Amino acid sequence: xxxxxxxxxxxxxxxxxxxxxxxxxxxxxxxxxxxxxxxxxxxxxxxxxxxxxxxxxxxxxxxxxxxxxxxxxxxxxxxxxxxxxxxxxxxxxxxxxxxxxxxxxxxxxxxxxxxxxxxxxxxxxxxxxxxxxxxxxxxxxxxxxxxxxxxxxxxxxxxxxxxxxxxxxxxxxxxxxxxxxxxxxxxxxxxxxxxxxxxxxxxxxxxxxxxxxxxxxxxxxxxxxxxxxxxxxxxxxxxxxxxxxxxxxxxxxxxxxxxxxxxxxxxxxxxxxxxxxxxxxxxxxxxxxxxxxx
Amino acid sequence: xxxxxxxxxxxxxxxxxxxxxxxxxxxxxxxxxxxxxxxxxxxxxxxxxxxxxxxxxxxxxxxxxxxxxxxxxxxxxxxxxxxxxxxxxxxxxxxxxxxxxxxxxxxxxxxxxxxxxxxxxxxxxxxxxxxxxxxxxxxxxxxxxxxxxxxxxxxxxxxxxxxxxxxxxxxxxxxxxxxxxxxxxxxxxxxxxxxxxxxxxxxxxxxxxxxxxxxxxxxxxxxxxxxxxxxxxxxxxxxxxxxxxxxxxxxxxxxxxxxxxxxxxxxxxxxxxxxxxxxxxxxxxxxxxxxxxx
Numbered sequence: 402x403x404x405x406x407x408x409x410x411x412x413x414x415x416x417x418x419x420x421x422x423x424x425x426x427x428x429x430x431x432x433x434x435x436x437x438x439x440x441x442x443x444x445x446x447x448x449x450x451x452x453x454x455x456x457x458x459x460x461x462x463x464x465x466x467x468x469x470x471x472x473x474x475x476x477x478x479x480x481x482x483x484x485x486x487x488x489x490x491x492x493x494x495x496x497x498x499x500x501x502x503x504x505x506x507x508x509x510x511x512x513x514x515x516x517x518x519x520x521x522x523x524x525x526x527x528x529x530x531x532x533x534x535x536x537x538x539x540x541x542x543x544x545x546x547x548x549x550x551x552x553x554x555x556x557x558x559x560x561x562x563x564x565x566x567x568x569x570x571x572x573x574x575x576x577x578x579x580x581x582x583x584x585x586x587x588x589x590x591x592x593x594x595x596x597x598x599x600x601x602x603x604x605x606x607x608x609x610x611x612x613x614x615x616x617x618x619x620x621x622x623x624x625x626x627x628x629x630x631x632x633x634x635x636x637x638x639x640x641x642x643x644x645x646x647x648x649x650x651x652x653x654x655x656x657x658x659x660x661x662x663x664x665x666x667x668x669x670x671x672x673x674x675x676x677x678x679x680x681x682x683x684x685x686x687x688x689x690x691x692x693x694x695x
Numbered sequence: 696x697x698x699x700x701x702x703x704x705x706x707x708x709x710x711x712x713x714x715x716x717x718x719x720x721x722x723x724x725x726x727x728x729x730x731x732x733x734x735x736x737x738x739x740x741x742x743x744x745x746x747x748x749x750x751x752x753x754x755x756x757x758x759x760x761x762x763x764x765x766x767x768x769x770x771x772x773x774x775x776x777x778x779x780x781x782x783x784x785x786x787x788x789x790x791x792x793x794x795x796x797x798x799x800x801x802x803x804x805x806x807x808x809x810x811x812x813x814x815x816x817x818x819x820x821x822x823x824x825x826x827x828x829x830x831x832x833x834x835x836x837x838x839x840x841x842x843x844x845x846x847x848x849x850x851x852x853x854x855x856x857x858x859x860x861x862x863x864x865x866x867x868x869x870x871x872x873x874x875x876x877x878x879x880x881x882x883x884x885x886x887x888x889x890x891x892x893x894x895x896x897x898x899x900x901x902x903x904x905x906x907x908x909x910x911x912x913x914x915x916x917x918x919x920x921x922x923x924x925x926x927x928x929x930x931x932x933x934x935x936x937x938x939x940x941x942x943x944x945x946x947x948x949x950x951x952x953x954x955x956x957x958x959x960x961x962x963x964x965x966x967x968x969x970x971x972x973x974x975x976x977x978x979x980x981x982x983x984x985x986x987x988x989x
Contacts, residue, residue, distance in 0.1 A: 451775060477845065480838055481745060481786040488782045488834060492775040492827075527821030531841055533786075540782060540834035544774055547825055551771065 402614060403427045405461045405503075407448060407494065408468030410436035412568045413508065413561075413603055417465055420607030426614070431457045432468060448490030451497070458497035463504040465610050466494045469541075472570060473534040480533035487534075491541030495548040495556075504555040505545055506613040511560050511599070511626055511663045513539040521664035524560070524622055542622060549620035557613045559606070562626030562663065562676075565683060566603030567690035575684075578637055579691050582644035592653035594634030596660040599626040602678040612672040623668040627676035630662060639684055696908060697721045699755040699797075701742060701788065702762030704730035706862045707802060707855075707897055711759055714901035720908075725751045726762060742784030745791070752791035757798040759904050760788045763835075765802075766864060767828040774827035781828075785835030789842040792850075799839055799850040800907040805893070805920055805957045807833040807854060815958035818854070818916055836916060843914035851907045853900070856920030856957065856970075859977060860897030861984035869978075872931055873985050876938035886947035888928030890954040893920040896972040906966040917962040921970035924956060933978055 404421055408414035409430025418441055422428045428441065431454075435443045446453035448468050458464055469487045470476045476483035491507070498505045514522050515529035530536045548554035565575050578588050609625045637648055668674045698715055702708035703724025712735055716722045722735065725748075729737045740747035742762050752758055763781045764770045770777035785801070792799045808816050809823035824830045842848035863870050872882050903919045931942055962968045 480842070481783055481790055484783040484786040484834070484838065485779075488831070489775055489778040492778040496775055527823070529822070530837060531844065533838060533841060536834055536837040536841060537782070540778070540830055543824060543830040544778065544827060547827060547830060548774070550825065 402462040403460065404463050404465060404614060405429050405431055405444070405457055406465045406467060407431045408471070409438070409441065409443065410434050411467065411471060412566070412570055413471070413564055413606065414467040415568055416566060416603040417467060417607045417610050420604060421465070421611060424611050429457070429461070448493060449485050451493045454493040455497040455500060458494070458503050459501050461501070461503050463506065463614050464494060464498055465506050465508075465614070466491065467508040469508065469538065470534070472572065473532065474572060476534035476537065477532060483533045483537040487537035488540045488544070492544050495545050495554060499548060499552050499554050504614065506610050507542060507545050507556060507558040509542040509558040509560045509622060510535060510538050511562055511624060513542065513560060514661065517661040521662040522624070523664045524624060524667055546620060546622065555619040557616070557618055558622040559609055559613060559625040560622055561606055562599040562601030564603050564606055565600050565687060567687055569687070574633065574636065575687060576691070578640045579644070579688055582640050582646045583691070585646055587647035587649050588637050588640065589649045589651045590633055590637055591651050592633070593650065594637065595632055597630035597632045598660070599629065599663055600631050600680060600683075601625065601627040601676055602683040605676040605678050609668065609672065609674045612674050616672055618671055621671070623671060624663050624665050625668055625674065626663045626665050627680070628665055629680060631680050639681070643688060696756040697754065698757050698759060698908060699723050699725055699738070699752055700759045700761060701725045702765070703732070703735065703737065704728050705761065705765060706860070706864055707765070707858055707900065708761040709862055710860060710897040711761060711901045711904050714898060715759070715905060718905050723751070723755070742787060743779050745787045748787040749791040749794060752788070752797050753795050755795070755797050757800065757908050758788055758792055759800050759802075759908070760785060761802040763802065763832065764828070766866065767826065768866060770828035770831065771826060777827045777831040781831035782834045782838070786838050789839050789848060793842060793846050793848050798908065799848065800904050801836060801839050801850060801852040803836040803852040803854045803916060804829060804832050805854050805856055805918060807836065808955065811955040815956040816918070817958045818918060818961055840914060840916065849913040851910070851912055852916040853903055853907060853919040854916055855900055856893040856895030858897050858900055859894050859981060861981055863981070868927065868930065869981060870985070872934045873938070873982055876934050876940045877985070879940055881941035881943045882931050882934065883943045883945045884927055884931055885945050886927070887944065888931065889926055891924035891926045892954070893923065893957055894925050894974060895919065895921040895970055896977040899970040899972050903962065903966065903968045906968050910966055912965055915965070917965060918957050918959050919962055919968065920957045920959050921974070922959055923974060925974050930978075933975070937982055
């Protein structure tokens with residue numbers, strides 16, 4: 402398929418674009434800047450500009466819409482920027498995809514649910530996001546799903562688990578822990594470290610995008626999370642096993658999403674996807690990439 | 696209080712601005728154009744421009760944030776415009792209000808709930824909007840409430856019933872029915888006419904804004920609806936009583952929100968508000984204004 406990947410200069414977009422090329426798709430990236438990925442054609446443009454988005458989507462069978470203010474802390478500091486990129490930008494992708502008959506696979510997030518009313522959280526659980534990041538990601542998802550109902554858009558939203566893998570942004574908990582431990586500095590856990598996350602490897606996520614591209618399922622959101630929960634404390638301890646250093650505890654960060662168990666049963670049923678990369682392997686691989694300076 | 700009313704050139708903003716002036720507030724309107732309301736100072740500006748919004752908010756104790764793409768059909772045709780004005784615009788109002796220490800009372804909508812899971816719908820009911828209008832209005836509300844939690848903003852969201860009153864936009868069901876019946880043309884009900892709405896008079900809504908301005912309640916959304924449900928068929932019949940003409944039925948409009956009963960118990964408890972204008976009086980008054988060419 403001819404696939405446009407928005408956000409191809411970012412951590413997840415780059416992984417998905419690379420994976421899709423390996424799977425034989427004809428891939429073009431879209432982002433504000435060229436990440437310089439070997440063999441990846443880029444279209445430089447801004448998601449908030451409909452003309453640029455529409456020109457980029459034209460001629461593609463599908464769009465993997467990953468471009469976003471994906472940095473939770475940046476979204477919290479500048480909700481207007483998150484609104485422009487994540488909501489208006491996604492409205493523009495939907496409009497362009499309707500115009501050009503392209504399918505859209507959207508990078509949504511498990512954080513759309515907010516406080517759990519029951520667990521494990523399935524896709525019928527109410528959505529009550531409470532932070533500019535997840536509020537704007539949900540609004541983008543809802544606009545895509547409404548375009549499926551009202552305008553015949555073909556689209557699937559993948560509610561991704563917390564993604565990790567090579568190329569993670571420097572302010573992710575993985576990078577912070579690894580970078581500090583490598584330098585022999587203490588690692589500080591914010592909160593008591595018991596908060597768990599279903600860390601999901603970016604290559605597993607890329608495979609879900611591929612399956613969703615090839616499927617004819619439409620108008621649905623699917624949890625796309627690894628089933629295993631790893632606590633922040635476990636993560637820190639695994640990093641300390643590799644680079645021995647001191648573990649300390651600090652106050653929780655405001656806006657941190659409370660832990661919740663999310664079900665991945667529906668995507669297994671609908672797309673035949675489940676996460677395959679064991680956390681230990683993914684973490685070791687990430688550390689190796691860090692050491693190699695990737 | 697010194698109050699900025701966004702959307703003051705629109706139907707609801709104009710009514711609220713006028714009412715608040717009558718109640719002794721110092722009111723300034725904000726909109727893209729000057730509606731030419733006697734004695735109302737206007738600040739001309741665009742909600743999507745943070746600098747313009749911030750300059751307008753400065754010096755005010757509070758903002759009644761009513762400016763929006765409030766026309767459901769326009770929002771459906773141009774979701775990007777709805778995203779820009781309703782989400783980015785509201786993020787800008789939140790940012791400006793945090794900077795200048797202003798309280799925000801937000802015009803949300805009962806339509807944020809989507810398909811009812813139980814009735815009457817209270818404020819704890821899940822929100823699952825399904826149309827660009829209510830999706831973007833909910834995202835704006837959520838951003839304001841998150842700013843209350845994360846940044847100390849004082850804000851109340853009023854989830855308004857379907858508003859009616861003098862100055863309604865020409866494509867509202869009221870104006871369409873009245874204008875056709877006056878000309879002796881048949882009135883067409885879309886769907887079977889059994890869908891009910893808790894039509895809420897714009898002067899009752901304006902009173903809720905005043906109460907919310909004066910209250911110190913913050914960080915909550917409150918249903919602001921008349922308790923009585925009137926069906927579209929009843930509305931049509933009342934118009935036909937005044938201007939005898941034929942009643943016909945057509946197919947339902949896509950995107951029309953299904954009927955639901957919404958509870959106004961919490962706002963009665965929290966702000967002491969309930970709708971006071973009987974539907975018959977409000978409708979007769981609206982027709983009189985139409986006949987007077989207002």
